[in-house]
Amino acid sequence: MTPGIRPLVAGNWKMNGTSSALAELAAIAEGFSGGPEANVDALICVPATLLSRASNTLGSGMVKAGGQDCHAKESGAHTGDVSSEMLKDAGAAYVIVGHSERRTDHAETDDVVRSKAVAAWRAGLVAIICFGETEAERRAGKTLEVLSRQIAGSIPNDATAENTIVAYEPVWAIGSGLTPSVADVAEAHAHIRSELKKVMAGQAAKTRILYGGSVKPANAKELMAVENVDGALVGGASLKASDFLGIAEAYRTL
Numbered sequence: 001m002t003p004g005i006r007p008l009v010a011g012n013w014k015m016n017g018t019s020s021a022l023a024e025l026a027a028i029a030e031g032f033s034g035g036p037e038a039n040v041d042a043l044i045c046v047p048a049t050l051l052s053r054a055s056n057t058l059g060s061g062m063v064k065a066g067g068q069d070c071h072a073k074e075s076g077a078h079t080g081d082v083s084s085e086m087l088k089d090a091g092a093a094y095v096i097v098g099h100s101e102r103r104t105d106h107a108e109t110d111d112v113v114r115s116k117a118v119a120a121w122r123a124g125l126v127a128i129i130c131f132g133e134t135e136a137e138r139r140a141g142k143t144l145e146v147l148s149r150q151i152a153g154s155i156p157n158d159a160t161a162e163n164t165i166v167a168y169e170p171v172w173a174i175g176s177g178l179t180p181s182v183a184d185v186a187e188a189h190a191h192i193r194s195e196l197k198k199v200m201a202g203q204a205a206k207t208r209i210l211y212g213g214s215v216k217p218a219n220a221k222e223l224m225a226v227e228n229v230d231g232a233l234v235g236g237a238s239l240k241a242s243d244f245l246g247i248a249e250a251y252r253t254l
């Protein structure tokens with residue numbers, strides 16, 4: 001937590017969910033209203049195929065819909081890609097860029113990620129820019145160095161606390177059930193805050209820094225209580241309304 005920053009719990013459904021998953025989304029919206037919404041914002045980033053129906057399901061409630069990636073260009077000959085304008089048109093308010101699965105599966109570089117963040121803003125979306133070290137980098141003691149490089153390379157200079165959220169996701173913690181220690185999370189997030197100052201100047205102090213990687217209801221309170229952790233980016237546990245809401249509920253007693 002950071003005093004003065006309203007936290008965000010964001011779900012990333014990844015390549016999961018067809019029409020039948022909309023019932024789970026409706027359950028998230030219902031459970032969130034009148035409860036966790038007092039303390040925390042919520043977002044679910046669904047597959048592009050579900051975005052329009054997801055945003056209809058969520059309506060004008062407190063849980064927002066987002067995309068998981070966008071192309072840097074607005075339109076054109078890019079078969080299979082989706083632009084930020086298309087996501088916005090389908091009801092997105094946010095888009096994740098630079099997720100480690102995109103960096104690995106699609107060889108996305110920091111330069112590509114930065115251009116996608118600019119594309120997100122062009123369409124009026126908030127960019128959630130992700131970075132994090134691999135297991136080998138952590139073992140080699142390079143975590144902070146990798147974070148510095150990814151932050152310098154992936155975050156455009158004119159990022160603000162309104163148009164940008166950053167997410168620290170150690171690659172080895174994603175989907176593994178493993179999480180860094182509270183001390184390691186605190187060290188990484190403090191480092192991220194200070195590196196953000198180099199690219200975002202005064203905006204850095206107000207920018208939300210999410211933690212992602214095996215966040216569950218059972219560990220949410222401990223992780224979300226860490227200084228400079230301003231919410232969570234949740235994969236597997238966001239697919240079940242009870243788990244996602246359990247994570248958001250952690251803010252009730254923080």
Ligand SMILES: O=C(CO)COP(=O)(O)O
Binds near residue numbers: 175233
């Ligand atoms: O990659 C993640 C969210 O973007 C984290 O995934 P898990 O919560 O399944 O570890």
